[in-house]
Amino acid sequence: MNNSNEPTVIQHPVVARDLTILRDSGTKTADFRMAMARIARILAYFALKDLPLSEKEIQTPITTAKGYEIDKRIIVVPILRAGLSLVDAIIDFVPDAKVGHLGMYRDETTHEPVDYYSNLPHGLDEAMVLLVDPMLATGGSAKDAIEFLQKKGAKNIRFISLISAPEGLERISKNFPDVQIITAAVDEKLNSNAYIVPGLGDAGDRYFGTES
Numbered sequence: 001m002n003n004s005n006e007p008t009v010i011q012h013p014v015v016a017r018d019l020t021i022l023r024d025s026g027t028k029t030a031d032f033r034m035a036m037a038r039i040a041r042i043l044a045y046f047a048l049k050d051l052p053l054s055e056k057e058i059q060t061p062i063t064t065a066k067g068y069e070i071d072k073r074i075i076v077v078p079i080l081r082a083g084l085s086l087v088d089a090i091i092d093f094v095p096d097a098k099v100g101h102l103g104m105y106r107d108e109t110t111h112e113p114v115d116y117y118s119n120l121p122h123g124l125d126e127a128m129v130l131l132v133d134p135m136l137a138t139g140g141s142a143k144d145a146i147e148f149l150q151k152k153g154a155k156n157i158r159f160i161s162l163i164s165a166p167e168g169l170e171r172i173s174k175n176f177p178d179v180q181i182i183t184a185a186v187d188e189k190l191n192s193n194a195y196i197v198p199g200l201g202d203a204g205d206r207y208f209g210t211e212s
């Protein structure tokens with residue numbers, strides 16, 4: 001894991017192929033979901049790369065051997081709705097991870113986040129908190145979410161996104177130098193509607209099949 005405030009940008013042939021599927025406006029919901037699920041696993045792999053371990057002795061059928069357990073409480077927090085698309089990948093690797101939820105949507109005119117729901121597990125202060133949302137655009141939603149988590153006691157926060165805009169990355173890294181960002185792509189810019197260019201459109205609508 002990158003120790004500086006630079007984002008970790010994943011380079012992987014499967015990610016390049018699946019980002020293409022996700023960006024393509026002709027991709028149907030089922031293929032979109034499958035591509036998202038594959039990339040989410042790769043993002044989760046990198047986000048969890050330096051998890052602390054504790055040692056334990058186990059008995060194999062042949063002899064005793066040194067084994068390992070994950071020595072950290074993991075809390076995954078998706079920003080609703082689109083963040084839900086990244087949760088299962090983390091739970092696949094850490095089946096006992098707790099899951100908190102933050103409900104936010106962007107106001108279509110102001111592009112500012114509007115909070116509508118929160119439900120967080122106990123133990124935020126001791127945990128590695130993985131805040132997940134596929135799109136980091138202006139960074140308004142991520143900033144609000146991080147501030148909320150910090151107010152609730154979270155000290156060790158990682159932000160996982162699929163596609164990031166330079167504007168959002170700069171906002172988060174300036175405001176939260178301790179928050180590591182793991183992303184699969186840094187795109188060109190935001191357009192006048194604060195959508196990421198080239199991006200993939202509205203991630204929540206495309207993942208849940210609600211686009212009009």
Ligand code: PRP
Nearest residue numbers: 080081082105106137138139140141204
């Ligand atoms: C999207 C996305 C982020 C936010 C990013 O959510 O999933 O939460 O926008 O934009 P920002 O960086 O400018 O804040 P959206 O408001 O579309 O809600 P949804 O997930 O319910 O579709």
Ligand code: URA
Nearest residue numbers: 137195196201202203
């Ligand atoms: N939210 C999205 O879903 N897509 C964008 O490009 C920006 C915000």
